[in-house]
Amino acid sequence: MKLKLTNLFFFTLVTIYCFAQNEPFKLQGKIYSGLNKVSDVHIINLNTYVGTVSNDYGDFEITAKLNDSILFSSIEFEPKKIKVTENMVKSKNITVFLITSVNKLKEVFVGLTGNLSFDLKNKPKDTIPKHTFSFTKADLKKDLGPDIHGPKSAPFVGPFKPLPALATIPNFAYEKEQRLKREIAKLKEFPIKIRRELGIKFFTEKLNIPEEKIDNFINYCEYRDVIKKYYEKKLFEVIEIFKEESISYKQIKE
Numbered sequence: 256m257k258l259k260l261t262n263l264f265f266f267t268l269v270t271i272y273c274f275a276q277n278e279p280f281k282l283q284g285k286i287y288s289g290l291n292k293v294s295d296v297h298i299i300n301l302n303t304y305v306g307t308v309s310n311d312y313g314d315f316e317i318t319a320k321l322n323d324s325i326l327f328s329s330i331e332f333e334p335k336k337i338k339v340t341e342n343m344v345k346s347k348n349i350t351v352f353l354i355t356s357v358n359k360l361k362e363v364f365v366g367l368t369g370n371l372s373f374d375l376k377n378k379p380k381d382t383i384p385k386h387t388f389s390f391t392k393a394d395l396k397k398d399l400g401p402d403i404h405g406p407k408s409a410p411f412v413g414p415f416k417p418l419p420a421l422a423t424i425p426n427f428a429y430e431k432e433q434r435l436k437r438e439i440a441k442l443k444e445f446p447i448k449i450r451r452e453l454g455i456k457f458f459t460e461k462l463n464i465p466e467e468k469i470d471n472f473i474n475y476c477e478y479r480d481v482i483k484k485y486y487e488k489k490l491f492e493v494i495e496i497f498k499e500e501s502i503s504y505k506q507i508k509e
Contacts, residue, residue: 284349286313462501
């Protein structure tokens with residue numbers, strides 16, 4: 256009889272413990288990058304898709320339970336996912352370290368075949384603006400005469416100041432081209448980044464979008480400025496737009 260009571264008591268304790276482990280709780284934490292505290296990081300529970308943002312001191316608080324996946328997302332840092340462990344459930348606290356994201360344009364490789372005639376015909380188009388000055392051989396033989404101002408530079412006359420000796424004229428065409436390349440890179444990277452951060456299950460299980468239609472659905476939502484909002488650190492707004500648009504998207508596809 257005593258053995259039965261002991262087993263029953265033990266079973267009850269195990270049941271209570273397991274139930275407590277699966278109960279939602281407030282997980283508090285702090286986010287760092289090196290020794291610096293990081294603010295404005297989006298923290299999202301990928302099981303409930305409820306989230307928050309870290310404050311100026313890197314602190315945050317989010318509701319979670321055992322085995323939930325927590326996403327830490329910011330434009331300046333690599334996204335990070337952490338699974339809630341038993342130690343986190345017990346301590347109700349976590350410290351997260353993020354790695355700075357390095358954004359750079361892909362390198363352009365110009366291959367040479369070794370055939371001079373072929374390489375000259377197929378050389379890349381020069382995007383640097385050409386100068387508009389023209390000279391003849393006769394110009395090189397002209398006598399400029401003595402400097403009437405002596406060793407000093409000629410006085411400036413006119414509405415504009417002369418450029419410093421070491422100043423360089425900005426290449427606006429090149430800068431515009433590089434800016435355009437960066438914008439195109441952002442557009443191409445968005446579907447990959449958003450799938451990686453939110454996870455395939457967000458689209459297939461939460462929104463009921465077939466996996467092969469995810470890219471098509473993301474394109475469908477572009478008119479709501481989801482790409483712009485994403486790069487403006489408005490991930491929560493992007494998630495809400497996806498939820499809203501999934502309803503009309505499925506109706507159209509049906």
